[in-house]
Every structure is written in C-alpha cells, then in structure tokens.
Amino acid sequence: MAAGGFCRSDGSAYLPIADHGLIGDLRTVALVGTNGTIDWYCCPRFDAPSVFGSILDAGRGGSFQLAADVPATTKQFYFPDTNVLITRFFAADGVAEVQDFMPIADDSREIDRHRLIRRVICVRGTLPFRALVAPRFGYATQPHTTRVEDGQAIFESEDLSLILTASVPIDCDGQDVLSQFKLHEGEQAVFALDRACEGVTPRSCPLAEAEQEFAATVKYWRHWLSSSRYRGRWREVVHRSALTLKLLTYAPTGGIVAAPTTSLPEQIGGERNWDYRYVWIRDAAFCVYALLRLGFTDEAEAFMGFLSEHVTLSGDGLSGPLQIMYGIDGATELPEQELGHLEGYEGSAPVRVGNAAVGQLQLDIYGALIDSIYLYDKWGKPISSDRWDELCMLVEWVCQNWDKPDEGIWETRGGRKNFVYSRLMCWVAIERAMRVAIHRGLPAEIPRWREARDAIYRQIMRLGWSPRLHAFVQHFDDEVLDASVLMMPMAKFVSPTDPKWLSTLDALGEQLVSDSLVYRYDPTVSPDGLRGIEGTFSICSFWYVEALARAGRLDEARLAFEKMLTYANHLGLYAEQIGHTGEQLGNFPQAFTHLALISAAFNLDQALG
Known part of the structure; x- marks a missing residue:
C-alpha cells in the first residue's frame, strides 16, 4: 500500500x-x-x-x-x-x-x-x-x-x-x-x-491517559x-464556523491564519495554488469582527496583542506602514518558492510555499483593520492611548495615500489599478477612526480626516459608477463588475435601498451569480495575470446573502443562504471556492468563508425577526 x-x-x-x-x-x-x-x-x-x-x-x-x-x-x-x-x-x-x-x-x-x-x-x-x-x-x-x-x-x-x-x-x-x-x-x-x-x-499514552x-x-x-451569544436559526452551522475560526488561531501570538493548507488548487490541474498559512491583516480583522459578533472578545484581544507585539509600523510612504500579511510570529519575509518534487493535488502544480503577495500594496487592509479596532473598542475593551496613537498614524497615511492604484483585495498579479473596493475601505478606515475619536473624545485631526473621507466618497460616486451598466464597477476607467462591491452597504457607505445600490445588486445578480453562487469577477473580461479559470468564491456568496437581506429581499436571501449550506462538506466546512459541479476548491478550510457565513447568518436572523 x-x-x-x-x-x-x-x-x-x-x-x-x-x-x-x-x-x-x-x-x-x-x-x-x-x-x-x-x-x-x-x-x-x-x-x-x-x-x-x-x-x-x-x-x-x-x-x-x-x-x-x-x-x-x-x-x-x-x-x-x-x-x-x-x-x-x-x-x-x-x-x-x-x-x-x-x-x-x-x-x-x-x-x-x-x-x-x-x-x-x-x-x-x-x-x-x-x-x-x-x-x-x-x-x-x-x-x-x-x-x-x-x-x-x-x-x-x-x-x-x-x-x-x-x-x-x-x-x-x-x-x-x-x-x-x-x-x-x-x-x-x-x-x-x-x-x-x-x-x-x-x-507514554496508556488507555486511561488517553481517556x-x-x-x-x-x-x-x-x-x-459556551461564551457564544448566538441563539439564532442556524446555531449549529454558526458554531461550527466559530470552532473552525478558533482552530485557525495561533495561540502563542494571537495571529489568525487565512487557511491551514497550501497549494490546494482553485482549478484542478491549474496554477492558481497559493500558501495561505499566514496572517492576512484583512482576513484576521474580519475574523475578529465575526467572533466579536458572537461574543468572543478574548480572540479579538489576542489579535490586538499580535498587532502590538509583532507588527512594527513603518513610515514608508510608498508601501505603507502595514504589510498585507505576516508570518504567525510576525515575520515580514515570506519568500515564495515552488516545490517541484511534489506533483500537487490531483497533479495541480506548482506546489508553492511562502507567498510573494506579501510585497503588494492593498489599501483595503487599513479599512478592515481600523473597522475591527472600532468594533473592539465598542464591544470589547476601550483601546489604549498607545494604540490610538498607532491608529492615528495609520489614518494619516491613508489620508495622504488613498488615491493610489493598488493590487486590490483579490491580489491580482496583472498590475495595479484604481480598485473601487480599495477606495471604499480607505473611506471606512477614516470614517471609523472619526467615530472612535468623537465617541471617546480622543485627539484627532477631524477636519483633515473629514476632508479626505468626503473626497473618497465623491470620487467613488463619480468614477466608480457606470451609467451604462447602472452599477458600481471593479475599478475606474473600465466597466467590469466585481463582487467585492457587495461590501458597500455592509460598510455603511451607501444605503442598502439606495437606487444606485439596488441596480448594482441586480447587475451583479445577472452577470456574476449562478444559482446563488457568486463569482468574484470574470477573469476573461478583467485579466488578473494568471492562466485558467476558477470557481465561485464562497465569501462573495455569503456577502450576496447579506446584501439581499439588507435590501429587504428576505425570501431571496434566505433561499440563497440555505442553498449555500448545501455546499458545505459533511462536517459544515468550506474551502475557498466551489467548482462547477459543486466540488470544494482551494485551501481548506478557509477563514474568509466561515467568517462571512457567521455575518450573513447573524444579519439574516435579525432581518427575519
């Protein structure tokens, strides 16, 4: 054998x-x-x-x-x-x-x-x-x-x-x-x-000790x-997702990995194989949000500790004070290499360890992080004066650099663009920091922050909107749809019933949704620098559920959510993507998917009453 x-x-x-x-x-x-x-x-x-x-x-x-x-x-x-x-x-x-x-x-x-x-x-x-x-x-x-x-x-x-x-x-x-x-x-x-x-x-491990x-x-x-406060309709799947997110936590530092595997393919036989065993600022911050929603404040506190102890803010005006990801011990160097002696899952080569995306500029991470700090300050413990000083440094950098092209949330390797989602999350970064400052009476350059925040809003409304598609688009200067804009109402950038948003939701439903499953974008229309295709992106499918619920389309939202539950494996676990015949693809299980499930269940529960 x-x-x-x-x-x-x-x-x-x-x-x-x-x-x-x-x-x-x-x-x-x-x-x-x-x-x-x-x-x-x-x-x-x-x-x-x-x-x-x-x-x-x-x-x-x-x-x-x-x-x-x-x-x-x-x-x-x-x-x-x-x-x-x-x-x-x-x-x-x-x-x-x-x-x-x-x-x-x-x-x-x-x-x-x-x-x-x-x-x-x-x-x-x-x-x-x-x-x-x-x-x-x-x-x-x-x-x-x-x-x-x-x-x-x-x-x-x-x-x-x-x-x-x-x-x-x-x-x-x-x-x-x-x-x-x-x-x-x-x-x-x-x-x-x-x-x-x-x-x-x-x-040794005798039988009695094993027991x-x-x-x-x-x-x-x-x-x-037992610390969970969730008592809603989908308690079993929500708690399984919470237990999974906890398993992805590295207790010695408080870091949360995006997934515990490397190089499980997004397409069988394809090259979209990446190492996810690191702490993405975005993914970890979203995890903190999901766990805080359920009442788990210790994990949020541990992640804040990870940031304080293992993440050094730099003053680099080009790449920013934060990297998009770190090692679980705070390592900043994650050199990517291919293991040519391994054939890859079902022959899906190359097998990669390390991740070259560590050097990318992804402006959205500032919004994800500051939003999680805002929620921690609100639902957990008030942030310290030292942490407020660090947050102010981040906001000042965002105010000066939000108007830059970047690689975006999907870590495309096709060159930097002016992604709408990146602008959106820069708006979130400034807006949430302003909320903390006003609520706590903390010192802040509110007039300058407000000026930058409002400039971002106006730019998105002017350049991120396509009159022809009647929808917000992936990036400026093109008319490509992207499921990441589903975050707009969730981030409170736009009303979930705003006519512009409702027409965007319809456009996404027509072009990127297949029986409730959502593609993040169409790589044949928006080249991402990689060969091959991919499946539907499970976090986007749960974002779609939440967007429908917030728009008042509750029957559609509930049906889409129940359909998504049928794509879980026998234990309630999800990989990153779902293939054309319902198979799980990508690294497994993925934190992104499970935290989005928690958020969708929580908000759909509230909407249904």
Whole structure:
C-alpha cells in the first residue's frame, strides 16, 4: 500500500478536498480524511514544513493511515460542540470508530509540546485494523531514520523528531511503522504522536491517559463555545464556523491564519495554488469582527496583542506602514518558492510555499483593520492611548495615500489599478477612526480626516459608477463588475435601498451569480495575470446573502443562504471556492468563508425577526 493513502473507488489516490475533517491544538492542525488517513500535518506550527503531506503528493508526501482492514463504509462527524473528530467504520462483522484530537491543556503560550492522539474503539462485533505511519519530513525532502524500542517508534530527521506510542504491537517497516490488530466489542487501541525536543519529556499514552486527554479536550472546546451569544436559526452551522475560526488561531501570538493548507488548487490541474498559512491583516480583522459578533472578545484581544507585539509600523510612504500579511510570529519575509518534487493535488502544480503577495500594496487592509479596532473598542475593551496613537498614524497615511492604484483585495498579479473596493475601505478606515475619536473624545485631526473621507466618497460616486451598466464597477476607467462591491452597504457607505445600490445588486445578480453562487469577477473580461479559470468564491456568496437581506429581499436571501449550506462538506466546512459541479476548491478550510457565513447568518436572523 502506498504511503499516500487508500485509493478511492474511482482509482484516484486523492480524496476530494471536501472529504476531510480538521483537528488542531491552536498551534497547528491535521486534516483527517473520511478514509481514516491523516494526509496533512505540519509540526510544530501552521507554517512549518509538512510531516504528512499526501494531499499534495499521494506517493511521496507521507501519511498516517488508520482504518479497518476489511471492506467498510465510513461516516465522519464531530463530537458535539467540539473539534474532536470521529470517523466510524461499518463492516460486515463489526462497527468501530477512530477518535482524532489534539489535546489543549490550557490557553498557555507554550509552543514546544505537541500531541496528536488517535483512539480506536470497537463498539460492536469484531473488527481488524491496520495502521501505517509514514512521515516524510520537510515537505518530503529530509531523510529520516526509524527505530522501535520499548514499544515506541522514534522518527528522527535533521530538523524534527517524533515519537509514536501505541497500546498495540508496532513493527518497523523501513522508514515507516506498521501495526495490524483486531479489536472486539468494548476494546480499544491508542496511538499518540508526540514532538520530541529538548525540554519536553517523552510520554507514554496508556488507555486511561488517553481517556483523560479526550475528556479534557472535550471540556476545553465546550467551555470555549459556551461564551457564544448566538441563539439564532442556524446555531449549529454558526458554531461550527466559530470552532473552525478558533482552530485557525495561533495561540502563542494571537495571529489568525487565512487557511491551514497550501497549494490546494482553485482549478484542478491549474496554477492558481497559493500558501495561505499566514496572517492576512484583512482576513484576521474580519475574523475578529465575526467572533466579536458572537461574543468572543478574548480572540479579538489576542489579535490586538499580535498587532502590538509583532507588527512594527513603518513610515514608508510608498508601501505603507502595514504589510498585507505576516508570518504567525510576525515575520515580514515570506519568500515564495515552488516545490517541484511534489506533483500537487490531483497533479495541480506548482506546489508553492511562502507567498510573494506579501510585497503588494492593498489599501483595503487599513479599512478592515481600523473597522475591527472600532468594533473592539465598542464591544470589547476601550483601546489604549498607545494604540490610538498607532491608529492615528495609520489614518494619516491613508489620508495622504488613498488615491493610489493598488493590487486590490483579490491580489491580482496583472498590475495595479484604481480598485473601487480599495477606495471604499480607505473611506471606512477614516470614517471609523472619526467615530472612535468623537465617541471617546480622543485627539484627532477631524477636519483633515473629514476632508479626505468626503473626497473618497465623491470620487467613488463619480468614477466608480457606470451609467451604462447602472452599477458600481471593479475599478475606474473600465466597466467590469466585481463582487467585492457587495461590501458597500455592509460598510455603511451607501444605503442598502439606495437606487444606485439596488441596480448594482441586480447587475451583479445577472452577470456574476449562478444559482446563488457568486463569482468574484470574470477573469476573461478583467485579466488578473494568471492562466485558467476558477470557481465561485464562497465569501462573495455569503456577502450576496447579506446584501439581499439588507435590501429587504428576505425570501431571496434566505433561499440563497440555505442553498449555500448545501455546499458545505459533511462536517459544515468550506474551502475557498466551489467548482462547477459543486466540488470544494482551494485551501481548506478557509477563514474568509466561515467568517462571512457567521455575518450573513447573524444579519439574516435579525432581518427575519
């Protein structure tokens, strides 16, 4: 059997992207397939090289297989109100389940200890199981040695060592470890994978300890979720989205990654494959907004701490005081490289790590960030005097530089343009800062800020509006539609019932919406510097729901929202995009999509009454 995983019925070695669940410990995550295989895991943190990476190369990437050793069907679900994942195997002679989780002892900022536990329990009859642990360190570039001693397997590479403890016999098979065992009703087996490093004492994992770790992990997640104030119609999907956003948080710094994977394709076989394991200012700020809406203020405070401790504002008048993204530890250099030895998911090359977009100018990030600070000041804690000084520095820069072309929210690689969305969010940056200053009585250059804010408004109304299309457009000097303008009423730039906005909403519905699914733009009309096509963009589909609701078109909004829910995977998770036949595409799961779901559900609930 190949180290990459069990084959699907159609002969492919790759599961669909959607056929995965997510577990994590607020430092890193693992993707667990419905076949019981862990085929994505980076240790010790989100952006570390992969240990199991078969989702990017089924033959060479490495995996941790654990499944019934007889023909079986599977079903996967989360232990209620937690991020503990259960994969059940149904065979002729028995039923068993694999419980996958990463223990979280507390909210400490310790970064060295990492533990992944896989517990197999036979609940009916008798079932044989087979485990194959085949790590491939450093994105499958670093050789390693494997030895078994005292019931433990030690995998050692140049940069990382892991220890596997099992309650059933294990054998060394070259670089890999193999185990075959049979469980009768009521019996269980445990596998625990720990990081081995200086200062961390190796641990065993007997059955009783695994039970304690399971109970403690369940307790942690349920305690965290109990802070939610959401009691609306879609409580289950909203809470699953909140739990997912929490999993994408890096506890040691408070940063929130855009997604925990790299290079899952936006088009099978295409080149639109990017590394999302970093902290985008925009995405993280929107996450803060969504979590604040639900009552989770600690995450907002942690992200504000990330900004204070790990983001240094520069005085560069060209690129701005902020980068669009940072490493999870605040790193400013994220060099992009291609891993040519990996074939990519379903042959979708290149596989990229790092992200060259880090150097782009995207003016909208200032609006997203200052809006989240405004909401934190309103719903969380009043911002400090030092943070107000930093915010003023950002606003002053925006006042001087808003009238510049940039790469825009979609990080196009086709050259800078005067994007309407970028102008819109510059307006938001200044307007929200003015609100904070007036509400708190804080010192600010209000007349100068107001002058800049109003100039942006007038420019958008004059140059961002197409009389021919009767719609706001993607950028000045062209008549291309873009779903990002759906943010206009949500940002309170325009009334949701303004005639200009309603005609824009109709135009978007006619040209970019397909059965409630929304394309962000048409790359054949607005070249973005990349080959190929892409699917509908899920965050835009949820923005569309919210725009319909705010416009009073509640029946359309509710139907569109319910349709979007049918595109979630079996666990309620979403990738970045949805393909032409309903398949999930792009990095998975994506924070952008889940935070937009939360916002749409919250506002649709309010509108429905």
